[in-house]
Every structure is written in structure tokens, then in C-alpha cells.
Amino acid sequence: MKIEIPREIERFGAIRFHGLQKVFELDSGLKADSPKNQIGTVKQIPYEDYYEIQKKMAIVVPIRSERLRLLEGVLCGIPHKCLIIMVSNSPRTPIDRFKMEEEALNNFCTFVNKKAIIAHQKDPYLVKAFEKTKYANILNKSGEIRDGKAEGMIIGTILAWLAGKKYIGFVDADNYFPGAIEEYVREYAAGFYLSTSPYSMVRIAWQSKPKIVEEKLFFHKWGRASKNTNWLLNQMLSHYYGFESELIKTGNAGEHAMTIDLAMLLDYSSGYSVEPYHFINLVEKFGGIKESPFPKVMKPGIEVFQIESRNPHLHEVGETEHIDDMSFVAMQVIYHSPICPDKLKKEIYNTMVKRKLLSKNVKPPQPVKFSSLTTIDEKLFFNVIEASSYGKVIKEIRS
Amino acid sequence: MKIEIPREIERFGAIRFHGLQKVFELDSGLKADSPKNQIGTVKQIPYEDYYEIQKKMAIVVPIRSERLRLLEGVLCGIPHKCLIIMVSNSPRTPIDRFKMEEEALNNFCTFVNKKAIIAHQKDPYLVKAFEKTKYANILNKSGEIRDGKAEGMIIGTILAWLAGKKYIGFVDADNYFPGAIEEYVREYAAGFYLSTSPYSMVRIAWQSKPKIVEEKLFFHKWGRASKNTNWLLNQMLSHYYGFESELIKTGNAGEHAMTIDLAMLLDYSSGYSVEPYHFINLVEKFGGIKESPFPKVMKPGIEVFQIESRNPHLHEVGETEHIDDMSFVAMQVIYHSPICPDKLKKEIYNTMVKRKLLSKNVKPPQPVKFSSLTTIDEKLFFNVIEASSYGKVIKEIRS
Numbered sequence: 147m148k149i150e151i152p153r154e155i156e157r158f159g160a161i162r163f164h165g166l167q168k169v170f171e172l173d174s175g176l177k178a179d180s181p182k183n184q185i186g187t188v189k190q191i192p193y194e195d196y197y198e199i200q201k202k203m204a205i206v207v208p209i210r211s212e213r214l215r216l217l218e219g220v221l222c223g224i225p226h227k228c229l230i231i232m233v234s235n236s237p238r239t240p241i242d243r244f245k246m247e248e249e250a251l252n253n254f255c256t257f258v259n260k261k262a263i264i265a266h267q268k269d270p271y272l273v274k275a276f277e278k279t280k281y282a283n284i285l286n287k288s289g290e291i292r293d294g295k296a297e298g299m300i301i302g303t304i305l306a307w308l309a310g311k312k313y314i315g316f317v318d319a320d321n322y323f324p325g326a327i328e329e330y331v332r333e334y335a336a337g338f339y340l341s342t343s344p345y346s347m348v349r350i351a352w353q354s355k356p357k358i359v360e361e362k363l364f365f366h367k368w369g370r371a372s373k374n375t376n377w378l379l380n381q382m383l384s385h386y387y388g389f390e391s392e393l394i395k396t397g398n399a400g401e402h403a404m405t406i407d408l409a410m411l412l413d414y415s416s417g418y419s420v421e422p423y424h425f426i427n428l429v430e431k432f433g434g435i436k437e438s439p440f441p442k443v444m445k446p447g448i449e450v451f452q453i454e455s456r457n458p459h460l461h462e463v464g465e466t467e468h469i470d471d472m473s474f475v476a477m478q479v480i481y482h483s484p485i486c487p488d489k490l491k492k493e494i495y496n497t498m499v500k501r502k503l504l505s506k507n508v509k510p511p512q513p514v515k516f517s518s519l520t521t522i523d524e525k526l527f528f529n530v531i532e533a534s535s536y537g538k539v540i541k542e543i544r545s
Numbered sequence: 546m547k548i549e550i551p552r553e554i555e556r557f558g559a560i561r562f563h564g565l566q567k568v569f570e571l572d573s574g575l576k577a578d579s580p581k582n583q584i585g586t587v588k589q590i591p592y593e594d595y596y597e598i599q600k601k602m603a604i605v606v607p608i609r610s611e612r613l614r615l616l617e618g619v620l621c622g623i624p625h626k627c628l629i630i631m632v633s634n635s636p637r638t639p640i641d642r643f644k645m646e647e648e649a650l651n652n653f654c655t656f657v658n659k660k661a662i663i664a665h666q667k668d669p670y671l672v673k674a675f676e677k678t679k680y681a682n683i684l685n686k687s688g689e690i691r692d693g694k695a696e697g698m699i700i701g702t703i704l705a706w707l708a709g710k711k712y713i714g715f716v717d718a719d720n721y722f723p724g725a726i727e728e729y730v731r732e733y734a735a736g737f738y739l740s741t742s743p744y745s746m747v748r749i750a751w752q753s754k755p756k757i758v759e760e761k762l763f764f765h766k767w768g769r770a771s772k773n774t775n776w777l778l779n780q781m782l783s784h785y786y787g788f789e790s791e792l793i794k795t796g797n798a799g800e801h802a803m804t805i806d807l808a809m810l811l812d813y814s815s816g817y818s819v820e821p822y823h824f825i826n827l828v829e830k831f832g833g834i835k836e837s838p839f840p841k842v843m844k845p846g847i848e849v850f851q852i853e854s855r856n857p858h859l860h861e862v863g864e865t866e867h868i869d870d871m872s873f874v875a876m877q878v879i880y881h882s883p884i885c886p887d888k889l890k891k892e893i894y895n896t897m898v899k900r901k902l903l904s905k906n907v908k909p910p911q912p913v914k915f916s917s918l919t920t921i922d923e924k925l926f927f928n929v930i931e932a933s934s935y936g937k938v939i940k941e942i943r944s
Contacts, residue, residue, distance in 0.1 A: 148625075148656070148657050150656075169621065170621060170653070170656045170657050171621055171625055171657045172621060172622055172624075172723055172724065172727050173624040173625060173727055174625045174657070175596065175624070175625040175626050176592075176593075176596060179625060179626070181658050188656050188657070188658075190658075193575075193592050193596075194575075197574065197575060197592075219855060222568065222569060222570055222571060222855050223571055223855070225571075225572040225574070226547075226570055226572060226573045226574040226578060227574055227578070254569070257547070257549075257569045257587050258547050258569050258570045258573070258587070259580050259587075259589075322755070322762075322764075322857055323722055323724060323725070323856050323857065324571060324724075324728075324855045324856055325571065325722060325723075325724020325725055325727060325728050325855070325856045326722070326724055328571050328572055328724060329723075329724050356721070358757055358760055358761070358762070361757055361760070362757070363721075363757070363859075365721075456618060456621050456622070456723045456724070457722050457723055457724045458721055458722065460762075460859070
């Protein structure tokens with residue numbers, strides 16, 4: 147891969163936010179092809195180097211009733227060395243969709259000769275493990291693990307951590323292009339390659355997102371929800387800088403990756419608010435505005451990379467409602483952050499009312515939050531899930 | 546890459562037609578990841594191995610007024626070690642589109658630190674070189690090189706040959722997905738890796754081709770023109786086998802690659818008939834029905850691989866007229882082949898009339914053919930083009 151080095155860096159407390167990076171070449175060859183003089187603005191990341199990082203990477207695929215045909219393509223696009231972790235929240239009746247997903251994964255693994263992990267979000271072993279490790283906030287009133295994307299991500303993160311992986315990346319199961327999946331994972335590795343801190347995050351901005359407009363494809367640069375979320379996050383940062391910034395381009399990025407060390411430190415916010423909340427929570431914890439709960443991290447600091455993928459993002463079309471949902475929850479987490487300036491709070495509130503997401507004189511709702519995973523005892527959690535089918539695979543990987 | 550070995554092989558004289566092969570994993574790691582026991586039906590092709598083949602490969606990008614935005618993506622998807630050869634037939638007035646393409650290519654090369662070749666189809670050096678080497682059939686009445694895709698492919702093949710490349714592959718300039726381009730080129734290399742003959746061809750069958758149907762994307766398996774062409778080619782082969790065959794799935798494949806040794810032996814047919822004609826001409830020359838003009842090739846034989854790409858094929862939408870065009874010229878080359886059985890000739894004729902492509906009692910037209918490139922004198926051709934900008938790049942590559 148050939149990628150430009152970040153043209154802008156904005157420091158915010160212990161965090162370095164890097165500007166959007168452009169990819170020039172998907173496959174730039176081996177180490178032997180490195181230009182002797184790598185001090186230019188375009189960096190070659192040889193195959194061997196991203197391969198070494200992918201060896202230590204788990205790719206989490208959250209799935210909920212997506213078509214198996216699409217899932218198979220997604221699996222095919224994940225580089226061989228990555229550990230695949232599927233977290234499914236698909237219904238088990240009247241048709242057992244989860245079983246079909248499990249079969250599809252096992253079938254794939256037989257052909258490509260690798261091991262993979264699949265767990266259901268409602269799995270009783272997981273419930274018990276969360277109870278034992280006192281992370282019961284993730285359970286609903288009926289004692290099941292709550293629905294939602296963030297909840298699935300938490301499960302995926304813990305399983306990757308138990309399997310001893312150093313990096314964790316997320317890809318959606320409904321992507322039409324296996325080549326795009328391969329690109330995202332390579333870009334995750336590229337970010338970690340460029341990073342100098344053990345606490346790093348890589349977020350993908352799609353170059354475009356094709357939509358059908360008047361019987362033709364139109365390649366939108368930014369989705370409506372992304373535009374709004376990025377604007378709000380930039381406004382918040384600008385308030386503290388004193389300079390207006392447009393640096394944040396990946397506020398809603400579902401395609402993102404973290405070092406496990408960072409993933410364990412962040413709080414999670416339920417459902418689709420998880421992605422913008424990661425930004426907010428980073429700033430809350432390491433932005434230097436409030437005292438950091440993890441002072442040791444302040445020295446190496448946090449690095450956030452934003453990489454513009456070359457492939458357009460073409461996935462199954464959801465409902466239009468979804469966009470408003472995403473915008474609304476993003477606004478909620480920014481609104482309720484203790485670091486959100488009053489002026490921005492007012493603006494968010496007015497937007498919510500104007501867009502009829504909220505009645506006047508009502509306080510904006512707040513998504514459920516989950517505290518960071520640092521409190522979870524590794525041994526205890528593993529002991530509970532050891533007997534499950536995925537627990538057995540993790541044991542094999544660890545040994 | 547992980548790919549199944551061909552499940553069927555049909556021998557036709559000295560040709561081995563391999564059945565469609567499925568890809569299981571786009572990136573299967575390095576040699577160190579090869580399963581010890583590679584006798585299964587799925588073969589790992591390690592990065593190092595396809596890399597070595599791509600080193601010796603030229604990728605020809607024929608272009609005619611495609612959007613530069615798309616071209617840039619295509620270039621980004623071509624693996625670094627491949628030599629890029631652009632053959633443009635874009636207009637030079639009122640706006641010099643060719644100059645814009647040249648600039649885009651040079652800009653790309655600056656960023657990724659590589660050399661590439663671009664030539665215009667109407668370039669006077671090329672005209673002179675074809676005249677000198679007595680290949681004047683490619684010129685029209687005004688003494689210019691004829692328009693058309695096949696004509697551009699011939700130029701690309703000669704330039705790759707002069708640059709000392711061993712393999713040549715073709716990709717279109719209007720593909721929306723750089724990741725698909727990368728996949729095609731990797732599959733070309735996979736075919737050559739599996740081949741045991743210096744005379745090989747690799748043809749890509751798209752897993753699907755998305756079309757907009759009622760404001761949604763529908764993923765067609767086969768285009769209408771492909772269906773028709775494949776059916777006709779299979780009918781022709783079946784006639785000689787005595788068994789009905791469905792093996793041919795890539796009769797119209799624009800994405801294809803050849804060893805230069807094979808590319809130099811085949812005749813070309815003008816315009817869009819070039820792809821099905823390659824099949825016909827292979828059978829004419831090496832199928833054992835007629836005496837081969839190249840008897841030395843009969844021993845190692847020809848291998849034809851058909852690989853099913855994982856990425857859908859999403860390119861700029863052409864006019865609907867185009868499909869009928871493609872069908873019609875494919876039928877023409879089959880109809881006029883000396884090996885086309887009488888029964889099939891009649892069927893083709895009736896179809897042409899029925900589909901109103903031909904008036905009754907009129908003989909089907911015939912596309913212009915170009916003889917194989919074996920008669921071209923390498924030194925002579927190179928001496929003429931040496932002073933051109935692309936000639937200079939070739940000289941640098943050769944030295």
C-alpha cells in the first residue's frame with residue numbers, strides 16, 4: 147500500500163488527531179521495492195509489514211440477519227492472517243439464522259484452512275461471564291445481553307482480547323465488495339504501522355457512497371448523517387482550539403480499528419452512537435480538559451488516523467429512518483458530554499427540535515453507556531466461556 | 546489468494562479448456578502459510594508467487610474519453626510491479642483529452658514512484674512503424690490507425706512485447722472499484738501460476754454485474770450478450786465433442802490476460818468481436834481440426850483458465866445499443882469461422898434475422914481481421930518508435 151503521510155496533525159491534550167490520508171496504490175509490493183529515500187510525503191507500506199500486523203489482528207464482523215451471500219464475500223475479503231470473530235444477533239426462531247451463519251463460517255474455514263470464532267449475542271455463557279465479572283450493565287431486565295451494535299462490539303473486543311490479539315478492527319457483514327473489505331483491513335494495518343503509540347485508532351472515510359438517483363448511480367462524497375456528526379465534532383474541538391477546524395471526517399465511521407490496549411480503556415455508548423461517542427470519550431479521557439482516569443496513557447498519548455478508502459462503499463440499502471436515527475444519537479452523545487460547550491449544546495437542541503426529533507422543552511434522551519472493559523477479570527471471564535464452542539477455539543489459539 | 550483447482554478440463558486438440566474456478570480468499574498470506582499438504586482441491590497462491598509473475602506483467606488500459614476520476618482509481622488498483630500501458634483513442638480537439646490522460650498518468654507515477662507508458666492510437670510513430678513492418682492492414686484509408694478496441698489491444702500487446710514483458714493483461718478504464726482491478730490482476734497471475742504451458746490465457750467471469758432495477762441494485766449473474774456468446778461457443782465445441790458442454794463461461798470476457806508468447810500467435814478481429822474471436826481462433830489454430838500454422842506449439846499446448854472474480858463488476862453504464870452490437874459481432878465471427886458446423890451457421894443466421902440485426906437473404910457481415918503479430922520485426926518496429934515519449938520509456942525499461 148502507498149499512502150500519503152498526514153498533512154495536518156491537531157493535538158488535543160494527549161491525543162494526536164491526524165488529517166485525512168489519501169491512498170495512492172493498493173498493492174505497493176515488498177520491502178525490496180521501498181524507495182531508498184522514504185522521506186517523501188508518500189509512504190510505502192510493504193506487504194510483509196502489514197502482514198505482520200494482520201497476524202496480530204482480530205476482525206470483528208457484527209451480523210444481524212444479513213444475507214449469507216454477502217457474508218461469504220466479506221469473509222473472502224478478510225486477509226488470511228486475521229482472526230475472524232463473528233458476533234451475531236440474528237433471530238433463532240422460526241428459522242435458526244444463527245445456525246446458518248455458523249455453517250457458512252465453518253464451510254468457509256474448511257476451504258481456506260483457518261480457525262474462526264462465532265458467538266451469539268444472547269449466548270448464556272456470555273451472560274454468565276458478564277455477571278461474574280460484574281459488567282451486568284450490559285444485560286437487560288430479562289437478564290439477556292442487550293440488543294445493539296455497541297453491545298456486539300464489546301463482546302467482539304473481549305473475545306479478541308482473550309484470544310491474545312493486539313489489534314481489533316470492525317467490518318460490516320452487508321458489504322457487496324470483498325475487495326473493499328480487503329482494503330479496509332489493509333488500511334487498519336497501515337494506520338498501526340504509522341503509529342508510534344500503543345494506543346491508536348484508525349478510522350476509514352469512504353471516498354464515496356453510491357446511491358441510486360434517477361435510475362443512475364450517483365457517488366456521494368458524504369452521507370447526510372456523517373456531514374452533521376463531523377460538523378458537530380469539529381465545532382466542539384474548534385471551541386477549545388480557538389481556530390475553526392475541519393479535521394474530523396470520520397465521526398460516524400463504522401469501519402474502524404483500535405489497538406486492544408486502547409479498546410479496553412474507552413467507554414461504550416449503546417447502538418449507533420458508539421462511533422461518535424468514541425471520539426467524545428477520547429477527548430473526555432485524554433483531551434486534557436478533565437483529569438485522565440488513566441494518567442499513564444498521557445505520556446505515550448493517543449494517535450487517531452483517518453484514511454480515505456479508494457473503493458466506494460456499496461452496501462445493502464437500509465431504511466431512510468436509519469439516517470435520522472444515526473444523526474439523532476450522535477447529537478445526543480455530544481449534547482450530554484461534560485465537555486460540550488454551552489453554545490453548541492443550544493445549537494444541538496435547536497436542531498433536534500427543528501428536525502422534529504424532539505418536542506420543545508423536553509430534555510434530549512441519552513443513550514445507555516457502558517464503562518471501559520478494564521474492570522473485567524480476564525481469567526474469570528475466560529473460565530466461564532471456556533466450555534462454549536467459541537471458548538474452545540480461543541483456547542486452541544492461546545495454546 | 547486461495548482458489549479451487551479446475552473441476553473440469555476439456556481437451557480440444559492441443560487446447561485444455563479449464564472449467565470455471567472459484568476464489569475462496571483474496572489474500573492468503575505468504576509462502577510460510579502454505580498448508581503442508583497442498584493436495585487438496587483448494588490451492589494457496591502465496592503473495593511472493595503472484596508478485597513474481599506480476600513483475601513480468603504488463604497491464605494494458607485501453608481508454609476512450611472515460612472520466613479521469615475513474616481512471617485514477619483503476620491505476621491505483623494495478624499492483625506496483627506491473628507495467629502500466631495506456632492506449633488512448635480519446636479525441637484531441639476541441640479539448641485535448643489525451644493530454645489530460647497523460648497528465649493524470651504522470652501525476653500518478655510521481656506519487657507512486659514508477660514508470661508507465663501511454664500512447665495515442667493515432668500516433669504517427671505507430672503508423673510509420675506498422676507501415677515499415679508491413680502490418681498496414683491496421684490502417685484505414687486515410688492512413689491512420691483504425692478506431693476500435695482490438696486495434697488498441699494490438700498496440701498494447703506490441704508495446705508490452707517490446708518492453709520485454711512475459712505476460713499481458715487487460716483492464717477497462719471505467720471500473721468504479723479499484724479493488725476489483727487488483728483482484729483481476731491477481732487472478733491473471735493465479736492462472737499463469739497454475740499453468741504448465743508457455744501458451745496460456747486467463748479469462749475472468751464476473752460473479753455478478755449489478756444493474757439498477759426499480760430503484761434497487763439487482764446482481765445479474767450473466768449479461769445478455771455473454772449468455773448468447775457462451776451458448777454459441779459451447780454449441781460449437783459440443784458439435785465436435787459429441788457431448789453437450791457448458792464449460793465456456795467467458796466468451797465475451799473483456800478482462801483477460803495472455804502469455805506474450807500466445808498473444809503474438811493469435812489473429813485479432815476488430816472492435817468488440819476480439820474477445821469471442823480469440824476463442825474461435827484458438828480452436829482454428831490449435832484445435833486439431835485444421836492443420837496448425839504453428840506446429841511447435843502443439844506439444845506444450847495451450848491452457849485456458851476461467852476464473853470467477855469475487856467482486857461484482859460495476860462500471861459506467863454504456864448505451865443499451867452496445868449489448869446488441871456485442872452479440873451481433875460475436876455471432877459474425879462464429880458464423881464465418883471455417884470450423885463452424887452448418888447446423889450452427891443456420892441457427893445463427895436465423896437468430897440474426899429474428900432479432901432484426903440482418904435483412905433476409907443478406908449474407909452476415911464480417912468484422913475486419915488482423916493476422917498474428919509474428920510477422921512484425923521487433924528491431925524495425927522499435928527503431929521507428931524509439932524517438933517517441935513512450936519509446937523512450939520502453940528503452941529505459943529494457944536497459
